[in-house]
Amino acid sequence: MPKIVIDPMTRIEGHMKIEVTLDSSGTIVDARSSGVLYRGIELILRGRDPRDAARITQRVCGVCPVPHGTASALCLDAAFGISDKIPENGLILRNLILGSEYVHNHILHFYHLCSLDYADVVRAASYPENDFEALRQFASRGELAPFLPRYVGDYRLNDDDNKALVLHYIQALEMRRKAHDMLALFGGRTPIQAGIVPGGVTSRPTTEKMVSFYWRARELYDFVVNAYLPDVLRVAKAYSDYFGIGAGCGNFITFGFFDLDGSKPDYARRKRLLVQGTTNKSLKHEELDLSQICEAIRYSWYDDDGTPNPQKEGAYSFIKAPRYKGLTHEVGPLARLLVNYASGNESVRKELKAVMSELSIGIDEMFSVMGRHIARAIEAKVIAEALCEWVLKLSPDEPTFVPYELPSDAEGIGIVDAPRGCLMHHVRIENSVIANYSIISPTTWNGSPMDDNGQHGAIEAALIGAKVRDWENPEEIVRIVRSFDPCLACAVHMTNLKGMPIGEVKVFA
Amino acid sequence: MEKVVEIPVIWLQGATCTGCSISVLNSVRPSIANLLLEELLPGKHINLRFHMTIMAGSGEIAMEIIRETKGSFPNGYLLVMEGAIPTANNGLFCTIGERDGKPTPLTELAKELAGNAMAVVALGTCASFGGIPSGRPNPTGAMSIVEFMRLNGIDTPFVRVPGCPAHPDWFVGTCAHIMLYGLPKAEELDELGRLKLFYGKLIHDNCPRRGYFDTGRMAHKLSDEGCLYEVGCKGYVTFSDCPYRKWNGGINWCIDNGHPCIGCCEPGFPDVMSPLYERFFEERLPKLKLDEATGKLTLS
Numbered sequence: 001m002p003k004i005v006i007d008p009m010t011r012i013e014g015h016m017k018i019e020v021t022l023d024s025s026g027t028i029v030d031a032r033s034s035g036v037l038y039r040g041i042e043l044i045l046r047g048r049d050p051r052d053a054a055r056i057t058q059r060v061c062g063v064c065p066v067p068h069g070t071a072s073a074l075c076l077d078a079a080f081g082i083s084d085k086i087p088e089n090g091l092i093l094r095n096l097i098l099g100s101e102y103v104h105n106h107i108l109h110f111y112h113l114c115s116l117d118y119a120d121v122v123r124a125a126s127y128p129e130n131d132f133e134a135l136r137q138f139a140s141r142g143e144l145a146p147f148l149p150r151y152v153g154d155y156r157l158n159d160d161d162n163k164a165l166v167l168h169y170i171q172a173l174e175m176r177r178k179a180h181d182m183l184a185l186f187g188g189r190t191p192i193q194a195g196i197v198p199g200g201v202t203s204r205p206t207t208e209k210m211v212s213f214y215w216r217a218r219e220l221y222d223f224v225v226n227a228y229l230p231d232v233l234r235v236a237k238a239y240s241d242y243f244g245i246g247a248g249c250g251n252f253i254t255f256g257f258f259d260l261d262g263s264k265p266d267y268a269r270r271k272r273l274l275v276q277g278t279t280n281k282s283l284k285h286e287e288l289d290l291s292q293i294c295e296a297i298r299y300s301w302y303d304d305d306g307t308p309n310p311q312k313e314g315a316y317s318f319i320k321a322p323r324y325k326g327l328t329h330e331v332g333p334l335a336r337l338l339v340n341y342a343s344g345n346e347s348v349r350k351e352l353k354a355v356m357s358e359l360s361i362g363i364d365e366m367f368s369v370m371g372r373h374i375a376r377a378i379e380a381k382v383i384a385e386a387l388c389e390w391v392l393k394l395s396p397d398e399p400t401f402v403p404y405e406l407p408s409d410a411e412g413i414g415i416v417d418a419p420r421g422c423l424m425h426h427v428r429i430e431n432s433v434i435a436n437y438s439i440i441s442p443t444t445w446n447g448s449p450m451d452d453n454g455q456h457g458a459i460e461a462a463l464i465g466a467k468v469r470d471w472e473n474p475e476e477i478v479r480i481v482r483s484f485d486p487c488l489a490c491a492v493h494m495t496n497l498k499g500m501p502i503g504e505v506k507v508f509a
Numbered sequence: 510m511e512k513v514v515e516i517p518v519i520w521l522q523g524a525t526c527t528g529c530s531i532s533v534l535n536s537v538r539p540s541i542a543n544l545l546l547e548e549l550l551p552g553k554h555i556n557l558r559f560h561m562t563i564m565a566g567s568g569e570i571a572m573e574i575i576r577e578t579k580g581s582f583p584n585g586y587l588l589v590m591e592g593a594i595p596t597a598n599n600g601l602f603c604t605i606g607e608r609d610g611k612p613t614p615l616t617e618l619a620k621e622l623a624g625n626a627m628a629v630v631a632l633g634t635c636a637s638f639g640g641i642p643s644g645r646p647n648p649t650g651a652m653s654i655v656e657f658m659r660l661n662g663i664d665t666p667f668v669r670v671p672g673c674p675a676h677p678d679w680f681v682g683t684c685a686h687i688m689l690y691g692l693p694k695a696e697e698l699d700e701l702g703r704l705k706l707f708y709g710k711l712i713h714d715n716c717p718r719r720g721y722f723d724t725g726r727m728a729h730k731l732s733d734e735g736c737l738y739e740v741g742c743k744g745y746v747t748f749s750d751c752p753y754r755k756w757n758g759g760i761n762w763c764i765d766n767g768h769p770c771i772g773c774c775e776p777g778f779p780d781v782m783s784p785l786y787e788r789f790f791e792e793r794l795p796k797l798k799l800d801e802a803t804g805k806l807t808l809s
Binding site for chain 1: 515524525530532534554557558559560562564565566602603612641644645649730755757761763771779783787
């Protein structure tokens, strides 16, 4: 049977290869998602001062370093016995820093990683309006990289929508940067912020910074409401067939985030803006049970003892295969949206219902490529709005950091949802240094290969069943894969859950 | 109108987190839109032909660009290397694209592309010195592109633009410098091959908290006012213009945010700088040796 290999899978973070097998009608009957870069960050962490993890793990991913810094700080807070003692200011500042990262990430993802699959930049260069002058000049030089070459074919937006999307692509370059500027106000700098540490945050809020943050968040909120969300709806209307493509495994899990109350040491039960839990197509919300997570390596390039082995027979990826209750689960914005919808989160329900009514779709259509884009845009709106509220709750004279003693032996888990989904850090400290550190990141879930039972990962499951019309230009494949916003630098880890009985670990400090 | 000179760029990502790419997106003046669409300097356009995070094409279409760029630009192209090069296990820890149905190790691509380039910009600490992926125990045999080129007998001129991540101004400024004045002359570089323009001064000498240090007012825990020396600041062994350039359009930087400098622009990052939150023992510094023959920096 014919195969299509896409390597490198571009406009995602990192090194990914996608291979699909087609039947004679062009329907995908098998799919393989491979992570093809291994660094071994966890091995590098061993033997180091535990506090260094909150800096070094941010280098797992330069697109979303803040979630790693946050998960690391949470797991160290737990290990140091201070997870319920972070000052209110510290909690709010962590939310502001991570929230800024979410806004940056979602804008980047839709416009700069995905929109070139739908908008036609080349056609836009022929528009006569003044707004397109720079683009016309660019095209007149005859060198159209990085916008060409590309797959030829399915760019079906009408001129008005195409104009909006291309202009916003350019404007979004600026807006994404502004989200990063906002992040740096309390994060010090970014990418790779220098603010979130175990114990809280190093920066002190001042009135003028709060006002500055507020107005930056307002500007981004306006962009999300007036450009990003409408653009997603434009694409969704023109490409409505993508409500029927890429449904995936139908199981969803989220760790939630944005701590609203830090008094409970148990992160799985803590009150968060976006709640923790799982759901599936029945849309019943279930509480999170971390002991149900396990990880398989039959198709991953690791020997049974965890040693990386790219020559392992039958394996095809450096990514492992985490499963919840033995089943493949999708993580990310769609998972958060559906779990929060199921749990009765009113602000999420209100936004989703408005979008569904404008598009005349039901909740079933949300299990799709377009559903993921819509979920991300709605979430950007909810978070940008929350940032405006939270920043005004800071108290300039109050502490942002709580001191602690470094334990000689301890263990901790930190869970948080990154923009791309569930992120877990686990540390074991012996003799005051890191004895073991493990990370399960969002794309480990979504981009995983098959597990020991032959069950496909979430991206693979979303590909299987889709039809590829033009084998030379397999747009369907890249659109499905990109709707997950894969991050391969995050995905590849050598977490060894055999040595990590999550259910027995002191999650509760 | 004068003809615009196209400067083809192949931007290769190895053992990286993509943080340097994202950092470059944060360039304020020129903006990234200026960089992509317009001429960086009058008559000179950066023609970003291959960059996996940005380019429209995927798979074979993308790999074809590399082959075409090597052939169709007689004056060559600029190779921007982001990330370290994992050399262990026959290079199989990082592959990009396929040839004859087999994955292509980055080591192969890097050899070909660095060998044919007009110059190599080692972007970020990983590409410059090895960085985080080469931190002990260096599980993948990761090394900088500079060390990799020397080991493979490639003598293409290079410039290092370290930082974890590199500041957008350092990268854009280095590119502009090359366009205006050609490859940096020896006197413009420090002994590690970095432009003195950006890496010429010690952070400690220009630190806004220097007054605290001089008068002995020390922060004893994070978030305190005072000099951050006792909580691990590496600003007095780190060379960069962070204190006055600052980050993200001049909004803030690590030390203004109450966070100690972790020395991310230096060859000793992360191993020599660890533990990051403990006072640095300067006796470790002189032990850092640059091997002229291999370009490798080691702790002796």
